[in-house]
Amino acid sequence: MAIRAHGAEVGMSQVAAQARTSKTVVYRHFADKNDLYLAVCDWVAAVLVGQLQSAMRDASDDPRQTLVSGIDAYLGLIERDPEVYRYVMRPPKLDRPEGEDPVSDLCTVIGDHIAEIISTELRRQNRDTAPALTWGHALVGMVRAAGDQWLANRPDLEREVLADQLADLAWSGLARTVTPSAASSAS
Template sequence: MAAVREHGPGVSVAEMAASAGITKPVLYRHFTDRADLQLAVGRRAAEDLMAKMAPALMEDLAPVDQIAGVVDAFLAGIEEEPQLWRFVVHNTVEREAGGEVVEDVRAQIAQLLAQLIGARLRSAGKDSGAAEAWAYGLVGMVQSAGDWWLERQTMSRADLTRYLTALIWNGAAGVLGEEGAPGKVLQLIPKEGTGG
């Protein structure tokens, strides 16, 4: 992981071994090939990202605060570890090995969101049949927006969190029939001086 942070997503196995203070043959005693090594790094990076997001997913917060917390935790995670994120998600050399980890993390997050969304819909007396589809859609949207933002950095993390939260909350509030929902709380236009 240190080698990925230093050398980026295109890090070589030799650079990884050197970073660990060992030779490539010693490294290959622990990992069958580069794909196996990438999978191990991906799993560890995914665990770290899930640990950052878990509090917002598990806390009993108001829906809009929970959305903002999850979105911000995800964005903070990829902002703090951009090279690891790129190595796991966008490494074209070993895409399939990393893809397995990415899909697993997406599924974990989506399943937690589906439970939360389903519970909120049921408590509002609404049909919860769309909860899982919406959860996967939200995960994909936030990941895609996070990728875009990480590459361009055209706005602050706070602004992107607010924009995504507004989009998600405005949709959720409409479905849940939340009175007076988003207008006053979540506006899409940033406050003066915050960029965007």
């Protein structure tokens, strides 16, 4: 992929060269750079949501481990494909229709998915599910911000350690609200 080879500021000429074709052929598939950007965003969204669902489904019945697995799946994408992540999260200046923001859309999809997981656990405990949407989106924002910082500075911090640190922070609040012991002690 040209983005991996040339970085987040890749141009259509570089895309064509990487594909071993002409810009004319590239423009048959993508109307412009905006169209290419949207296609890459769609691809990243599908990959990331699939990885998150798989990681969280494969996690044990331990809710904290499910949280760690989800965070680690997101950070794994950053680690494996940093240029693609940069390209998607820091889009080039493009002409986009008002309100069209694929990054916000992706964060919304992930936040809603996490909220549903939290809501399911709260319902299982006969608890109020109203906070689940707020918590799901807050978790996405926290992980995204920490992931961006990690990518930008590339400290000698291993992905698994960062995932565990973020899970520790999030779990400090969630454990009091979504675990069975919290429900019984709150009564």
